[in-house]
Amino acid sequence: MIKLKLSAFVALALLSLNSFGEDTPVAPKRYGQGAGRPSEAQIAEWRAKRAAASEQPARGGAADMAGMPGMGAMPGMSGMMGAPDKPKEYGARSGRPKEEGASKGGRPGGMGMRGGALWLSETPPMRGDGARSGSSRGGMGGMGGMQMGGERGGVAKKRLWLRAGSDPQKSGFAQDDAEAEVATLLVTPNGNPEGEALPAADDSHKGLSFEMPVQGFYRLYLTSRKLQGDTLNVAVAKAEIANIGHGGDEEEINKALVAQRVLESAPIEIVRERKPDEKRFFQLKSGEEQAFIVLQKGLPVQGARVRFVSYQGWSKEAVSDEQGRVSFQIIRDYFPPWNEFEKRFKATYLLIADVTVAEAGTFKEQPYSNVRYQTTLTGNYYPSPDDYASYAWGLGIGTLILLFSGTAVYLYRRRRVQPYREVRFDDAK
Amino acid sequence: MIRQNNSRLQAIRDAVNQVHFNRFRFWFQLLAFALFVYGGYLAIDFGSRLPFFSCGYNQEGRAGVCYLLPLQHQLSQPWPRLFGFAGIAFLTGLLTFALWFIFLNKGWCGFVCPLGTIQDWLTALRRRMGIRYSSYSHTRFEQLTKVKYILLALMILIPLGIGGGLFSHSMSPPFCLICPARMILPLFTGDVTQFTIDFSSTAALVMTALGISVTALFLVGSFVKKRFFCFFCPMSALHYLISKPALLKLKKDGDKCTRCGDCYTVCDMGIREIADDVTTKNIMTDDCTLCLKCVASCPENGALKATFAGIPIFESTEAGFIKRMNKGNKM
Structure with missing residues (x-):
């Protein structure tokens, strides 16, 4: 009977463990409201919307750029960009990338400002990233994986620096370019979903600062437009900052977790696709797969070339599919000596997406026939627990202690057992 | 009318006093276990100030979090912050915990705590197997009963030391790292990730190895001794310190x-x-x-x-x- 019950117990335990390791089902969700991919019906709806927009006459001019007549050449875009390329392996191009100039490797340089792709960083050049600093707050990356900061006790503040280049460690400050037209937009959790203008810093070395009075996700878009020959370069540097703590209003936080994450007026942007099991505090780990979506005006862009650059400068390029989606596995590129290993080491990745379309218009009264869109997104990733946590040692030590203590208790109890002694009384005496 | 009500009340009291108590307690504990180990799947959340081991490391299934986890996190904040504005959060947390506790007193341990329930199940298993239980001598009892107060003091002092820069952050939260609930309760939702040794730093290595060892001792000890771990539980000591108004x-x-x-x-x-x-x-x-x-x-x-x-x-x-x-x- 006891054996039967023990067998049932073991069977139940195995059944409960059986679910471990199964793939989590992906629930279909809308873009901007969590993870998941759009349905075919949604894509058809977006295409219809885009086709309708393309029928409107292009008005051109700088003022029109805010309205963006919805990628007039979009129906022919897939033909122009060709079929999606096979993703290249890390290092297949050149390992660590060199800093890009205006014309190297077919990459657009000087997209609005001089010095390469524009991106927003939470650290100034030369300071580097790495283990969490004493001034950081929270210590957890958010949706964009960027850490929040600010003064203690008061309203949380964040400062971001505009940097140019494609190396998260070596890129310097973006140089001011008088020919470029720059606008900065901040989208706050409880503010206008289309964002509000943020005053530009007098000096790029001072960075862009803003307050984060409520919990939620803050998105900063810095858009630069510059004419080069007959091509208008439109560059959007985007950062997403999580200001979420342990306390606070649960309802406010839950609302923030499912809030809109797409700027409908953005000429181009990259959105990090949330994972189905993602919680309030999310950390992207080395080795994990992470998907991103390239969007123009909130609609997916097919054929955009997207490059992922790791903290050490390793890069991989892929092309977005018809849902604007592209996926990368975050490589492990943190190899310090064991005694210097820091499991909270925060490394920055940089994502650069490019797409060029035949689109005529005028900018500052100068005509152009093509528009080259470039957008960047930065985030953080951390070492995988597989790099420092060992099941073998854990189970080994546990089993050893279990056997040793079990045997010790058994021997101790056995030694204390008194032998049975019968005492007989002879009543006859 | 009054006499009729009194007789009904007396009948209810008699029924309660003659209840098959062990059966009632078994089902009560089972329901509480299911609620606090799997309630998270039903989006049940009782907050993070619970006066029993509803382990926060059981991330998927928990229906609330044991207060010792946020308590240690709060105490390990930098001192200027802890003794500044964060002190208010600490005090409100302590007050919420006390309000939860006052309701059932140490009944949370005897009827609700999932780790206590597991120990009762191990005791039942031992009894079914016909193995006798162990007990402490009175002298040993008097000595060991102080251990929980020492653990409580360490549980407060070490996080304070972490906040003051005296100890490594890898030791945080110290008691949770050695608590068997951290490893055992997530097992019930198929999560085995706590059964690892953390080699990222010496402090983490020592603490996780200690945690695994304590868990192994917990299993052996609970098998031969009823409520083995409760005797050393710092939560039990904390309970007793504020039990007057319960x-x-x-x-x-x-x-x-x-x-x-x-x-x-x-x-x-x-x-x-x-x-x-x-x-x-x-x-x-x-x-x-x-x-x-x-x-x-x-x-x-x-x-x-x-x-x-x-x-x-x-x-x-x-x-x-x-x-x-x-x-x-x-x-």
């Missing part, structure tokens, strides 16, 4: 006690005072888990009783004792 109380009428020792025999914690002390009214000691098995085993009318806000809710009766004994109620 609503649920265990009371003893020494005049009715015959010192038969039944209550001591069934006591999982081996508290001798429950039988020997005939002068103290409020008989709950720091080791007591308020499991109320002593009340159920007492054959004297009204010698032991559990009261809630002064109202008797369960008391010892001769009829109840006889009924339970006739049913072969093993304590």
Whole structure:
């Protein structure tokens, strides 16, 4: 009977463990409201919307750029960009990338400002990233994986620096370019979903600062437009900052977790696709797969070339599919000596997406026939627990202690057992 | 009318006092276990100030978080912050914990704590296997009962040291890293990730190895000793420090006690005072888990009783004792 019950117990335990390791089902969700991919019906709806927009006459001019007549050449875009390329392996191009100039490797340089792709960083050049600093707050990356900061006790503040280049460690400050037209937009959790203008810093070395009075996700878009020959370069540097703590209003936080994450007026942007099991505090780990979506005006862009650059400068390029989606596995590129290993080491990745379309218009009264869109997104990733946590040692030590203590208790109890002694009384005496 | 109501009330009291207590407690514990280990799947959340081991490391299934986890996190903040604005959050957290605790007193340990329930299940398994249990001698009992206060002091001092830069952050939260609930409770939702040794730093390595070792000792100890871990539990010590205003109380009428020792025999914690002390009214000691098995085993009318806000809710009766004994109620 006891054996039967023990067998049932073991069977139940195995059944409960059986679910471990199964793939989590992906629930279909809308873009901007969590993870998941759009349905075919949604894509058809977006295409219809885009086709309708393309029928409107292009008005051109700088003022029109805010309205963006919805990628007039979009129906022919897939033909122009060709079929999606096979993703290249890390290092297949050149390992660590060199800093890009205006014309190297077919990459657009000087997209609005001089010095390469524009991106927003939470650290100034030369300071580097790495283990969490004493001034950081929270210590957890958010949706964009960027850490929040600010003064203690008061309203949380964040400062971001505009940097140019494609190396998260070596890129310097973006140089001011008088020919470029720059606008900065901040989208706050409880503010206008289309964002509000943020005053530009007098000096790029001072960075862009803003307050984060409520919990939620803050998105900063810095858009630069510059004419080069007959091509208008439109560059959007985007950062997403999580200001979420342990306390606070649960309802406010839950609302923030499912809030809109797409700027409908953005000429181009990259959105990090949330994972189905993602919680309030999310950390992207080395080795994990992470998907991103390239969007123009909130609609997916097919054929955009997207490059992922790791903290050490390793890069991989892929092309977005018809849902604007592209996926990368975050490589492990943190190899310090064991005694210097820091499991909270925060490394920055940089994502650069490019797409060029035949689109005529005028900018500052100068005509152009093509528009080259470039957008960047930065985030953080951390070492995988597989790099420092060992099941073998854990189970080994546990089993050893279990056997040793079990045997010790058994021997101790056995030694204390008194032998049975019968005492007989002879009543006859 | 009043007489009729009184007779109905008396009938209810008789029914409660004669309840098959162990069966009631078993089902109550099972339901509480299911609620706090799997309730998270039903989006149930009782917050993070719970006065029992609803382990925060059981990330998927938990329906709330044991207060010791946020307490240690709060105490490990940098001192300027802890003794500044974060002190308010610390105090409100402590107040919320105290309000939860006051409701059931140490009954949270005896009826709700999932780790306590697991220990009761291991005890039941041992009994079914016909293996005798162990108990401490009185001298050893007196020595070991202080361990939980030492652990409580360390649980407060080490996070403060972390906040002050004296210890590594890898040691945070120190008690949770060595608590067996961190490893055992996530197992029930298929999460085995806590069974690892963390090699990222020396402090993390030592703490996780210690945690695994304590878990192994917990399994062996709980198998041979009833409520083995509760004897060393710092939560139990914290409970006792704030137990004065609690609503649920265990009371003893020494005049009715015959010192038969039944209550001591069934006591999982081996508290001798429950039988020997005939002068103290409020008989709950720091080791007591308020499991109320002593009340159920007492054959004297009204010698032991559990009261809630002064109202008797369960008391010892001769009829109840006889009924339970006739049913072969093993304590």
